[in-house]
Amino acid sequence: MDLFASPPADEALDLADRMWQWTITSGLRIVVILLAAALISAVASWLLRRFFRTMIESSSKLTNVAGVVVKRDRRAMNAAQARRAQRAETLSNAARNVASMVIWAVALVMVLSEVGVNVAPVIASLGVLGLAAGIGAQTIIKDVVAGVVMLFEDIIAVGDVVDLEYATGTVEEINLRVTQVRSIDGVLWTVRNGEIIRIGNMSRGFANAVVMLDLDPASDNALVTEVLEKVTAELTTDPEWVDVIQGDATISGILGVDGSRVQRRVLVQVAPGEQWGVEQELRRRITAAFREAGVTFALPRFIDAAQQG
Template sequence: MAPTYLPELVTPTTDETLSLLDQALRWLLSSGLLIVLVLVGAAVATAIARWLIHRFFRTMIASSSKLTGVAGSVVRRDRRDQAASLKRIEQRASTLSNVAVNVATLIIWMIAAIMILDQIGVNIAPVIASLGVVGLAAGIGAQTIIKDIVAGVVMLFEDIVAVGDVVDLEYATGTVENINLRVTQVRSLDGVLWTVRNGEIIRVGNMSRGFSKAVVLLDLDAKSDDRVVDEVLARVAEELGADPEWADVLQSEVEVSGILSEDAARFQRRMVATVSPGSQWKVEMELRRRIRAQFAASGIEFALPRFAETTGKSA
């Protein structure tokens, strides 16, 4: 039987084994230890950056609060205006701090990855040199993403929208839940979370900025006495303005219009009030509730709904 030499070819000698273990130990004590230190350093740097960024924006909020308080004492601003201003500052600071933390984390870990590649033995000089070419190619192929990021930066620093705002982005309407450099996420009234690319946002309707308008349109039966309607609406407006439950919401008296339009079946009146941003819907509901009760007590009837006119031969 012919002897086999395979075990001798694949089985390392004792010296070779010790040499491999020695090399592995040396690598662990040099490059391996440095990789661990880089990972730990990146984690620590990320935590420190997060703390510094949040601390910076907290300081900004505190400074803005003091300035708002001084301005309020000088020009005697209403407490509601001061509260709305401070809330706006907090929303903007929260949004900007989250974006800044994400950017800082990305930069830190990119640097850590390059340092780890260098310790593994990858020649990073060509990698760094080729980043320009890769960046150019990526820029050409990712123009949409770059457009979204630029638009996101502009939206954030110009304070167009903030987390918590109720907005109309043309593609979606609802409450802003998240903003980053690429997309804006809006939760609609029916619970759907819409994600809109920042580069596709052409117009923004912000319903949470400064003040809002509560508007109630009333279609009344043509037989109703307009003088009685006028007295009832004026009473509703006065009672709502005097109600302490709504004192912090209403920013002006409720205005009652005259007859806006009329025909043989109806005439139209309108009530308008300037209110705190985001509270217009509950003020409108409260006005409608009070109007219905007062109309029922005064015998005023609403007009019947308009039906679309149809043409054609009867069956």
């Protein structure tokens, strides 16, 4: 018997016919399923993005119905509108990711059914495996639940400057499992949502620009106050900074006195995220004004070897 003999022509034709029949039935349905999944995923993504965008636009229109507002209220409204836009973008990204996962999971089950796999046992097995995985993946479930809570309670949003205890910086991405924060030195930190115990959000409502001053004990306190009042008044009315500063400056009295310094503090309420620029400008102006008025800063304290011994 010749093992390498060609199969009979009838068998070859029958195989080709079965392949053709499968191609124009199940094969065509698989192609349609994949195309439909891609189309539905794209439409769902567009609808979700449109939904959240409409939500923001409607909210902004309702806010503007109030009519004429003072400059500070207008600034607060603009900040609130920007915040809503951040939240909508964050929720939109999360919702589109979940919708895409569900759509392609259903498409995969339908494709398996078309290739002859009995999906009922597969689904049942997946249910059992899902239960076992859920017991073994409690950490992931915890992360997802924490992510959902953070998204819908608007605790943080993409673009916020936050302190997550483990990382401090600008939020670049939030999903259901992790939050990614870019620190000031450029490092991208990824923190699991379930591990976030406290959140310090520096982009909500307002921030405080705080400048601490160590002055020479011989400085005239009244003169120091006069110079600081003049500097802060000029800064808060400067057209370049008026849209950033949200309130009058607060100048403290003497906070502390020791043998080498007198401590004062200047605090200005500013728009969130603008405190560092205002602090730098305050220091520059205060330094120049003190130099002109003859006010000197305290010298660094040194401990000599005898005192250390």
